[in-house]
Amino acid sequence: MVSVTRLSIETSLPVDENELTPAEKGVLNLLAEGRCTPAYVGSELAIGADTARSVLDGFRDVDIVGKPYRGLYELQVGEETDHEKYRNTEAVLFDVPFDDDQFRPTERGILNLLAEGRAIPAYLAQELDVTQEWVKNRLHELTRLGLVRRRYRGLYELDVD
Known part of the structure; x- marks a missing residue:
């Protein structure tokens, strides 16, 4: 369960934690994950x-949160974010088992x-x-193989378990 009473972020924020609402603390804790x-x-x-979108966009306005793609948010405090429009596929190879x-x-x-x-x-x-349809098909296959899991509707992550 994500905490909405305390921040669990390791880095300092450009805002005072005491001035954040419980929802804002919860959003930041989720983004820390x-x-x-x-x-x-x-x-x-x-x-x-x-x-949630309003809180995320508010944090985006003060450069705490970034938006690498429409509808996808990430914490950017203390991190370098460099999202090129398209990456070279060979630059994003992963060592798979x-x-x-x-x-x-x-x-x-x-x-x-x-x-x-x-x-x-x-x-x-x-x-x-590539097309979204191709990605969805590959995600389904990678999920079946146990490499990827669906965290929430349309939100995927590596399955590290």
Whole structure:
């Protein structure tokens, strides 16, 4: 369960923790765990997705939160964020526990992008310059293999268990 009473972020913030609402603390704690969508934040904190989006956009206005893709937010305090429009697929290869010839470069790219943090299919498709449908099919297969898990509707992460 995510805390809404205390911040669990290791880095200092440009805001006073005492001035944050419980919802704002909860949002920051969720972001400390990884990238989030407003729907995921809303479900985890039992607040509406619109309220979650409003809080996320408020943090974005003061450069605490970044938006690597439409509907996907990440904590950017103390981190360098450099999101190129498209990445070179070979630059996002991931060491998988299977033979390299079992995975295409873009499949390894999905795994590597997920190693950087949670993601949505549209973001992965943009980064790898492939279609969303292709990414969704690959995510389904990678989930079946136990490498990826669906955290929430449309939000995926590496399955580290």
